[in-house]
Amino acid sequence: xxxxxxxxxxxxxxxxxxxxxxxxxxxxxxxxxxxxxxxxxxxxxxxxxxxxxxxxxxxxxxxxxxxxxxxxxxxxxxxxxxxxxxxxxxxxxxxxxxxxxxxxxxxxxxxxxxxxxxxxxxxxxxxxxxxxxxxxxxxxxxxxxxxxxxxxxxxxxxxxxxxxxxxxxxxxxxxxxxxxxxxxxxxxxxxxxxxxxxxxxxxxxxxxxxxxxxxxxxxxxxxxxxxxxxxxxxxxxxxxxxxxxxxxxxxxxxxxxxxxxxxxxxxxxxxxxxxxxxxxxxxxxxxxxxxxxxxxxxxxxxxxxxxxxxxxxxxxxxxxxxxxxxxxxxxxxxxxxxxxxxxxxxxxx
Amino acid sequence: xxxxxxxxxxxxxxxxxxxxxxxxxxxxxxxxxxxxxxxxxxxxxxxxxxxxxxxxxxxxxxxxxxxxxxxxxxxxxxxxxxxxxxxxxxxxxxxxxxxxxxxxxxxxxxxxxxxxxxxxxxxxxxxxxxxxxxxxxxxxxxxxxxxxxxxxxxxxxxxxxxxxxxxxxxxxxxxxxxxxxxxxxxxxxxxxxxxxxxxxxxxxxxxxxxxxxxxxxxxxxxxxxxxxxxxxxxxxxxxxxxxxxxxxxxx
Numbered sequence: 333x334x335x336x337x338x339x340x341x342x343x344x345x346x347x348x349x350x351x352x353x354x355x356x357x358x359x360x361x362x363x364x365x366x367x368x369x370x371x372x373x374x375x376x377x378x379x380x381x382x383x384x385x386x387x388x389x390x391x392x393x394x395x396x397x398x399x400x401x402x403x404x405x406x407x408x409x410x411x412x413x414x415x416x417x418x419x420x421x422x423x424x425x426x427x428x429x430x431x432x433x434x435x436x437x438x439x440x441x442x443x444x445x446x447x448x449x450x451x452x453x454x455x456x457x458x459x460x461x462x463x464x465x466x467x468x469x470x471x472x473x474x475x476x477x478x479x480x481x482x483x484x485x486x487x488x489x490x491x492x493x494x495x496x497x498x499x500x501x502x503x504x505x506x507x508x509x510x511x512x513x514x515x516x517x518x519x520x521x522x523x524x525x526x527x528x529x530x531x532x533x534x535x536x537x538x539x540x541x542x543x544x545x546x547x548x549x550x551x552x553x554x555x556x557x558x559x560x561x562x563x564x565x566x567x568x569x570x571x572x573x574x575x576x577x578x579x580x581x582x583x584x585x586x587x588x589x590x591x592x593x594x595x596x597x598x599x600x601x602x603x604x605x606x607x608x609x610x611x612x613x614x615x616x617x618x619x620x621x622x623x624x625x626x627x628x629x630x631x632x633x634x635x636x637x638x639x640x641x642x643x644x645x646x647x648x649x650x651x652x653x654x655x656x657x658x659x660x661x662x663x664x665x666x667x668x669x670x671x672x673x674x675x676x677x678x679x680x681x
Numbered sequence: 682x683x684x685x686x687x688x689x690x691x692x693x694x695x696x697x698x699x700x701x702x703x704x705x706x707x708x709x710x711x712x713x714x715x716x717x718x719x720x721x722x723x724x725x726x727x728x729x730x731x732x733x734x735x736x737x738x739x740x741x742x743x744x745x746x747x748x749x750x751x752x753x754x755x756x757x758x759x760x761x762x763x764x765x766x767x768x769x770x771x772x773x774x775x776x777x778x779x780x781x782x783x784x785x786x787x788x789x790x791x792x793x794x795x796x797x798x799x800x801x802x803x804x805x806x807x808x809x810x811x812x813x814x815x816x817x818x819x820x821x822x823x824x825x826x827x828x829x830x831x832x833x834x835x836x837x838x839x840x841x842x843x844x845x846x847x848x849x850x851x852x853x854x855x856x857x858x859x860x861x862x863x864x865x866x867x868x869x870x871x872x873x874x875x876x877x878x879x880x881x882x883x884x885x886x887x888x889x890x891x892x893x894x895x896x897x898x899x900x901x902x903x904x905x906x907x908x909x910x911x912x913x914x915x916x917x918x919x920x921x922x923x924x925x926x927x928x929x930x931x932x
Binding site for chain 1: 734736755756757758760761765766767768772773774775776777781784785786788789791793794795796797798799800801803804843847
C-alpha cells in the first residue's frame, strides 16, 4: 500500500459494512450540510469563487478516487483537467471545422463545419477528450507501480503541457480567451451568474454522487482490495490491471468534467490548468482534506482555495503559508481534516 | 501423463541473472493428496510457488494443470481455473473487515465485478455464505473486526477462509504455520486437514512435525533441485536429506 498518509490512518477509520444501513445517517447529515452550504453560500460569498471551489472539489474528488481508493498516486492529473478545458473552450468558441485530415500523402476530405457548441455539448466534448487521454495515459502508466507510476503520469502530463503550449489551436501563452458561456440546451443563458452557478452546482453534486456510488459498488470493493493488497487480489482471480485501468479512466473522465466546467465558468482555457503545479496542488488539497474519505477533498479544496483567495494580499507569502500548513498537516494530522473528524466521531465520512 | 496428477511440471527452471533458483524440477502432485514441499532456506520453494501460479514467468520448462498446459497464462486466469495460492506473509486485505475479506473472494463468482454503477448492497446476498466460511475457520466472533487487528494466527485462518471461498481444486499454501504459537499451529493443521478432504493441497512448510502429521507425499528441494521424494518415513531416512538440513557430518 502506498498511500502517503500512512497505513494507520485508514485502519482507524475503516468501515463496518453491514452497519451501512444504520451507519449511513451521519453521511447523509454531512451530505446535506455540504449541499446546503453550496446552495446558500452565494448569498454571502462571491459566487465565482464558489464555482471555482466546486470545480476543483470535483477535480480533487476524482483524484481521490484513484489515490484514496485504488492507491494509485497520479502526479499528472492536471492533464485531464487541462485538456478538457481546452477542448470545451475551443468547441464552445470556434465550433468544429475540419476540412480534411492529411497524413503524409494521404488526404481524407471530411468537410466538417459545425457552429460553436452549446455549453452542454462543449462540456461533453471536454469530458470525452479527457476520457480518451485517460485511456491512453492509463494503458501506459498502470504497467508500473508506486513511484514509477507517478513518474510516468508526470511525464505524460508534461508532454500534454508542451502540446498545449505549441499546438496551433490552443492559443499558446494566451490560452483560449473570451469563451462564450452560451445558452444551456439553447435555452438558459449562462452569462447570468445565477444560471451558471446553478449549472455548476448540479454538475458538482452529480459528479460527487457518481464518485460516491463508484466507491460503494462491487467494483469499488475490488478497488479497495487492490489498494489493500494487490498480489492477493490477483491470487483471488481479479485481473487487477483491468480494474486499475477502468478506475483510471473514470477518474480522468470526472477530472475532465471539472476542467470543462471550469473553462466555461472563467470563459478561459489557459496553461496553468495543465501545468504540473496543478497536479501538485490537487495532491495537497486531497491530503489536507483527508485522503480516502468521501468528503475530504471538498473540505481540502475549500481550505486551500480559501487561503489563496483571502490571503491574496500577502502576495507570494501565500505559497509559504500553504507550504507551512502542508507540513503541519503531514506532521500532526496526517488523516487530514475530515479524516481526523471521522476518527473523532468513529464513523467514516 | 495420467489423470492422477492434477499438477505437474516438466524441467521447470528459473534463472535470475545467472543464478539458478529452480533447476529442472519435475514435480507431480497427485489429485486429492496433501503434498509438502520442504527444504532448507533458499532451496527455491517459494520461487516454485511463484512459477506454478505464474507470478513469475519460468525461464524454461512447462507447467500442466489438469493435463492442460498453463505455462504463460496470467496469474489471475490461473486463480480462476481453481489453482489458488496463499502467501508467506499473511495475505489479507488489512483495512477491510473479516466479512468483507471473505466476500471479496465470493464476489469473484459473479464474474468480473466491473459494475461501478451498482450499489454494493447487492453483495449482501453473499453474506450468508461468507458467514458460513468464517464460522468454519472459527472466526465468527470477529466477523466485523478489521483484519489488521486480528492476531497473527487468526489472520492465517482468515486467509484460508478467503481462499476456500473460491472453492479451489488445488490450494497452494506457502508456510501456513510460519511464526505461529504452538496452539495456533494445532488449529491451522486441523483446519488444513479438514479442508483437504475434497481437494488437493500443495504446501511449503518448515515445521516438520506438521509435515509428518499432515502430508501424504513430500518433495525435498535443495539448491533448486529435487533431492528426494516419498512419504515422511522414506524422506527422513534419506542421508542426503539429513545432510542438506544438518550440514555435512550428520549423514
